[in-house]
Structures are given as structure tokens and as C-alpha cells.
Amino acid sequence: MADxxxxxxxxxxxxxxxxQVGIRCSKVNQAYMQCKAEHSNPAxxxxxxxxxxxxxVDLLKEVHAQTPAxxxxxxxxxxxNSNKLHKCxxxxxxxxxxxxxxx
Numbered sequence: 001m002a003d004x005x006x007x008x009x010x011x012x013x014x015x016x017x018x019x020q021v022g023i024r025c026s027k028v029n030q031a032y033m034q035c036k037a038e039h040s041n042p043a044x045x046x047x048x049x050x051x052x053x054x055x056x057v058d059l060l061k062e063v064h065a066q067t068p069a070x071x072x073x074x075x076x077x078x079x080x081n082s083n084k085l086h087k088c089x090x091x092x093x094x095x096x097x098x099x100x101x102x103x
Contacts, residue, residue, distance in 0.1 A: 009060065012079035016071065016092075017056075017063055020101060025055035063099060070095040 014021075028051040035045040063071050074095040077088035085092070 009056070010075075010079065011083055012075045013060070015078050015083050015085070016075040016095070017060060019096075020059055020063065020099070021056060024059050024101060025052060028052050028055050059101075062102060066100065067095060067098040070098045 028048065032045060032048040032052050035048045039045055070091070074088060074091040077091045078085070081087040
């Protein structure tokens with residue numbers, strides 16, 4: 001995923017997109033957690049784990065394709081302010097107003 005079109009998923013990037021991840025990737029995250037609860041061998045859950053990663057990568061690509069400027073301002077604000085959301089509400093509102101997730 002480390003290409004020129006998508007930012008590396010730093011803590012600021014992940015924090016900025018966390019609300020959308022919770023919505024978009026909820027089912028695959030739940031399936032992964034269910035797998036982890038049922039299996040003690042981590043290898044048994046590689047498939048669901050890959051689905052979680054794929055969901056996040058797809059979402060990051062979509063966010064960056066739709067709203068690169070707003071997203072960058074938001075995650076750069078979070079990075080500068082040690083991921084303190086309350087210091088980046090203006091950037092968050094601008095990003096959330098601009099990003100229209102696919103169904």
C-alpha cells in the first residue's frame with residue numbers, strides 16, 4: 001500500500017479514517033474477532049485478517065481518491081497535535097463533509 005497515491009497508514013491517518021473504518025469494515029472486523037475467539041492458532045484466522053486489511057486499504061484508496069486535500073489537512077493536523085481530536089475539529093468537519101462513502 002505504500003505507493004504515491006495513498007499515505008502510509010500512520011497513527012494519524014488511521015485515527016483520521018477510524019470513523020469510516022468502523023462503518024465500512026464492521027462486518028469483516030467482527031468476523032475476524034469471532035475467529036480469534038474460536039481459534040487459538042493465529043494461522044486459522046489469516047483469511048479473515050486479510051479481509052480486514054483489504055477493507056482498510058480499499059477505504060484509504062477511496063478516501064484519497066475523493067478528498068485528498070481535506071484528508072491530508074485532517075491527518076496532518078492530527079499528526080501535529082499528537083492525535084488530539086479536539087484540536088482538529090475544523091479539519092474533521094471539512095473532511096467528513098467532503099467524503100461521500102460508497103455504499
